Amino acid sequence: MKQLRIHLRDSYDIYIEDDVLHHLSFYIESIYQNKKIYIITDDTVEKLYLEAVKSGLKNYEVESVVVPHGEASKSIEMYTKVIKELLDKDIRRNELLIALGGGVIGDLTGFVASTLYRGLPYVCVPTSLLSQMDSSIGGKTGIDFYERKNILGCFKQPKLVLIDPKVLQTLPKREWNNGMGELIKHAAIGNAKLFEMLKSKPEINENIIYQSLTVKKNIVEKDEYDTKERMLLNFGHTFGHAIELKLGLKHGEAVALGMLMVIRFGIDLGLTEEICYKELKEIIKLYELPYEEPNYKDYLLEIAKDKKNLAGKIQMVLLSSIEKPFFYPIEEKHLKELI
């Protein structure tokens, strides 16, 4: 078992433990004394784990709300549907929600928990690799609206996060890739020891998840509301976002290629150590993610055209070497010189 305490305005603990899914009461009893619990999950995770979770919550009266799996459930329609179902089940103020699922369920449940009755406590039980090693820290909640991702949301920290690495055994390969891209990113920007470990393709276990979460913890604790340091987590994302839809990639796969592109960019500028490229590529290959990255020059202009960047600078995150990220703002007018 590994434990991490996240020190924010509302601090909380994360426990990473094989089979914790089967005895959630053990931890939940320390933060919640009422009788009723409402689990929000998706239809895939429901079939695999809902019964096990319920049987580990014997001392509670447990209700569940199930939404279809996938990003489409982070919608205003699903948000209102979940709230209606909770109200129909007579949820009261101060009763506990559990988010059982991947990042979609975490973001949706967190948003429900932050708005219903002006705020309810919630516990995260992340089940995808991405949600276990990334989105369970930081308290970003939200839904998509008007074709914009995460456009409605707020910061709300869970009371507790309980991670069972064993549930990853049922995760499909593309969902693994999705998490691995971000896990490798954490190693590259903030944990040289983890980066070394990944070179021998270790099994993703309690310790690897712990190491990855520690990187995000250190960054988020310095910048809870995402105004500066937290943007370091965007390493690989500027190019990643540009290629994700175009090449039909999962987000984490696009981030993996985006990291290779931005490292090549940094090397060409004389700001990144050359060895980073070779080492990162080997790890990405080892975990069977896409590794043939497009030429970054083909995407620089497109990035400048992106609505988000029009107002001023493009805020790139570069690496000088592993574990040494830094911000590299580029004025739009200088972009052409870089191509």
Ligand SMILES: NC(=O)c1ccc[n+]([C@@H]2O[C@H](COP(=O)([O-])OP(=O)(O)OC[C@H]3O[C@@H](n4cnc5c(N)ncnc54)[C@H](O)[C@@H]3O)[C@@H](O)[C@H]2O)c1
């Ligand atoms: N809040 C944050 O800080 C943060 C950070 C990163 C990403 N996100 C959000 O997270 C979402 C992506 O998360 P995700 O990749 O977990 O997607 P997801 O929640 O859609 O899960 C991916 C798929 O895997 C299935 N699944 C989950 N656990 C499983 C298991 N143990 N076995 C078998 N199948 C399982 C789900 O049913 C789903 O079909 C995006 O909406 C993104 O915006 C949020």
Ligand SMILES: [Zn+2]
């Ligand atoms: Zn990402």
